[in-house]
Amino acid sequence: MTGAREPFAAVDVIRAKRDGARLRDEQIAWVVDAYTRGAVAEEQMAALAMAIFLRGMDAAETATWTGAMIDSGERLALATTRPTVDKHSTGGVGDKITLPLAPLVAACGAAVPQLSGRGLGHTGGTLDKLESIPGWRASLSATEIAAQLEEVGAVVCAATPSLAPADRKLYALRDVTGTVESVPLIASSIMSKKIAEGSAALVLDVKVGSGAFMKTLGQARELARALVDIGAAHGVATTALLTDMSAPLGAAVGNAVEVAEAVDVLRGGGPADVVELTLALAREMLQLAGLGEQDPARVLASGEAYETWRRMIRAQGGDPDAELPKPAHVHVVESPESGTLARLDAYAVGVAAWRLGAGRARKEDPVQAAAGIRCLAKPGKRVERGQPLLELHTDTPDAVAPALEALTGAWAVAERDDAPAAGGEGIVLETVRA
Template sequence: MNATEIIRKTRDRRELTETEIHWFVDRFVEGEVVDSQMSAWAMAVTINGLTDDETYHLTNAMFQSGRTLGIQSKSPLVDKHSTGGVGDKTSLILAPLLACFDVTVPMISGRGLGITGGTLDKLEGIPGFQTNLSAAAIQEACNAVGCVITGATKDIAPADALLYSLRDITGTVASVELITASILSKKLAEELDCLVFDVKCGSGSSMKSIVQGRQLARTLIDTGNRFSVRSRALLTDMNQPLGTVIGNTAEVIEAREAMTTGNPSDLVTLTSQLAYNLLKLANVNATIEQITEVMTTGAALSRFDQMVQIQGGDLNAVPHLTWTPVKSPVSGVVESIDCARLGNLLTTMGGGRTQKGDSLDHRCAIKIDIAVGDCVQQGQSLGHLCHEKPDHFTDELLSSINWSDTPVTPLPLVLETIG
């Protein structure tokens, strides 16, 4: 068995065996299969795809390259994974919200790269918050609070960490099969009972169309179910930011406000839907109304603040943000908001990464005061910028908004539920 023959087989659309896939992944982790060979194979997968069995075996091989968390819990272990969107801060609310309903949430999250922000980056906008917990600390947090949000340790799916770093620089990030293996190899380490996927579709996500999103959702669900993880997916619209702010510290502040005021409504609605579907999979009876009440009347906020405290964060030290308004130069109807452009703008401002290891200014942020379909008057506020030199970025913010002379109907927030 050798790496070159495995690359040739995938190049020629010949199916790999379970033994071949496990050998290839194991030797990659050991360093015998070198980066150039894995990169060539990843490109062959991106072009030709994998069968369902190959995707399952790849996921399993990557999962088995590391260890499990070994969380002990009498209640169901549940989690959510989002494929990434602009302004997507649902995890900050969802984890403590679910913990109020007799389930345990050992959420392994990631960092942002490119236009989408990472949950860990947002939480690190809270001074002192620790995102690199040991397995023992994760267990302690789950026992005390019922939820934790942390990064993967080095021994959780190490094959994924090695492969992802290559995919990012070789144009192979968008492969449905590689995305599936990457996501599930880490989630399987949590030994979950139930998992809901939030598959974003639109300008602010890697899946630009509903058709692409549907394919990814079905592959994730089918593969998750083969591992006996009860799985479901929501296809959600990412053609405008979720909530009103984009930026790490700002999104933490908005998430906490949502847990007291019930606004912004789109953020609360989507979080309620995700919680409802996860609890249903876990056989916990709760209505949307009950979930929303727990979210917005203090219980979820109290649980969030406990989680922050046990992970070393100091909410009293979160900096105050100063905003500069950006007013509309025209009157018209908002036809669309280019989320990719907004995500890139935040990166340019210093609030996002272009490559791993980039440092962040957690205070940089963009606030959007309008939504698709709104009728706007000249001079009305379109948004705000939080930066020391906001005038440098005003034109780019204005350029992210497209106008219409006729009424525009926005897409629904939840496009489809699958599984």
């Protein structure tokens, strides 16, 4: 509850936003701090979150709110001789891009402090994927992060508890109060953690489509603009790419299967869409880091990025040569007819992978390292009746039936061979800059 010594009353801040007023900087700084230390009750912040959801915040309010979230904790001091640049994705299906991207950009001369998260629902988590590598550990101290950045150039690990603690508390509240979809709250949540990491530059991968949080281009543009504006307000060079998430990214969706696909990319192979997006994001990151003269395609082809990957995995206790976990059970889904695969819904595939054990319904749930899906055909490809379309991987055969249920209506096979392929215009749809 609000004490007598507090400079504001929470109910007054709630009423102001409820009635459509712009919150003053000092009100925002106080309410975020007071909520973090327990002086503003959960039900009061729930009411304020709903008021923000309904009334919105302008760009200046959102930047101030983000700053207050950052100030609730510590900032990493990244003492490195390399220019620092980070990447954040808003989440998708088969989105393993961090895995090849971080070592690639590091091999080009930058330092990439990639503090990542775990999967929830139909979207996968980078840490869950990497933990399928025997011995690899996600938790590093600030000292270990700094040392690895200097020695290897890239680190992918869990965020330290001291970074933006207000965001962790507010995120959990939003999840149970129907206020997750607020663009100012989404943008401030993402950017508070990324700015607190201490990187000088940031490239955002804002997903668009059925497998993304933002289903339409208009929604994605709004979020991208909010993110880029926050970065600019806090002195972080920021660019956002809007990228297609109507179909799964690559052929692998899950944990170990995505690691294997990322390694294929680093060794010069891999699906074309994964390579395309990896290089597009790398070019933007290098440009913002002042390393625009570097050619990430050449570095990827040279094997340098793969060697950086191996050093990055070893630095965190992992064995890059170890065999990845294999599923106890594989179920093959066949095409019911011949023609062109016109659609493969990303959201349905993501939910199916989750039900197979690759994801979690609650943050405390375990995941199966070997669970996931391999997409054996992608939109635009010719398929024959009886041809395998999907491989469902799981250690629990009872999970296959609910996964198949999730896949009902997930694909469409057109009779004509010239049916349009989903995402045929390329995976990068638009770029938003400061």
